[in-house]
Amino acid sequence: MSTSNTRDRILDALQDTLIRGGYSAVTLEAVAREAEVSKGGLLYHFPSKAAMVNGLIERLRELAEEEFRQARESEEGLVRVFLRTSLPQSPEEKELYWALIAALRSHEELEEEAVRHVQYLFEHWRELLHEELTDPVLAEIILRAGDGLYMAAIAGLAPPDPELTGQMIDRLVEESDKVRRAR
Numbered sequence: 001m002s003t004s005n006t007r008d009r010i011l012d013a014l015q016d017t018l019i020r021g022g023y024s025a026v027t028l029e030a031v032a033r034e035a036e037v038s039k040g041g042l043l044y045h046f047p048s049k050a051a052m053v054n055g056l057i058e059r060l061r062e063l064a065e066e067e068f069r070q071a072r073e074s075e076e077g078l079v080r081v082f083l084r085t086s087l088p089q090s091p092e093e094k095e096l097y098w099a100l101i102a103a104l105r106s107h108e109e110l111e112e113e114a115v116r117h118v119q120y121l122f123e124h125w126r127e128l129l130h131e132e133l134t135d136p137v138l139a140e141i142i143l144r145a146g147d148g149l150y151m152a153a154i155a156g157l158a159p160p161d162p163e164l165t166g167q168m169i170d171r172l173v174e175e176s177d178k179v180r181r182a183r
Contacts, residue, residue, distance in 0.1 A: 007045045011059055014052050019092050026052070026103075053103050054114040060100075061117045068124060072082045072097045079142055079176040082125055083169045086146035088153050098154045122147070135179040142172050167180035 013034035017026050026049055032042040046052040071081040089093040103110060104118055123144070129139040145168065153159065 006035075006041060007055070010037065010042055010045055014056050015096055016054075017173065018103075021093040023102040024097050028052075030060060035160075050110050050114075053100075054111050057100065057114045057117050061121060064121050068128065071128065077173060077176070077180070078128055079167065079180075080173050082096050082129065082142065083146050083149070083172060085148040086148070087165075094154050094156075097150075098156075103152070132181060133176055133179050134181055138172075138175055138179060142176060145172060 010031060013031045017030055017034055028039055028042055028049060031041045032050060032158065034058075035042065042052075046055055067081075067085065071078045076084075088097065100118070104115060117135050125142050126139075129143050130136060133139045133142075149160070149165070
C-alpha cells in the first residue's frame, strides 16, 4: 500500500469518526482501528490527534480551492454557486463541518495553520463576492445569507422552506446580476 493511500485511509477514517462520534470520539487508537493500520503506521503519518485534524482541514482546503475555481468559471454565476453550496449537500457533510467547528473551538490542540486554513475558506468567499460585484453592501448581504444558511444547517436548526430558499437565492442572484463586474 502506498504512503498516500495509507494517509488518505487515515484521513477517511478520521472523517468517519468525526461524523459518527464528534471530536471527542477521535483518538489515535480509534482512527487507527477504523483505518485498519497499526498505531505506529498512523503515527508515521500523523504524530498527534492535532496533526490528523490539521491534515483533514488541509484536504478540505484543497477541495474548496477546486470549488472556488468552479464557482468563478461557472455559467450559473458565482453568487448562485456560493448560495447553493452554502447548504450542506448531505447529512455526512453537515456532521463533518459541525465536528470540525467543535475541534476549532477547542483550539488548544490545533496548530494555528489549521485555524488559518478554515478562516481562509470563509474569507475567500468574501473576497470572491466582492470581486464579482460592484456593490459591497450587496456582496456582504449575500455572504451573510450564505453563512446563515450554512450555520443553521450544521447547527441542526429547522431547515428553511425549500421553495422560499429558492426564491431568496433567485432574488439575490437577480440583484447581483445588476451589479456584476464584466468578466
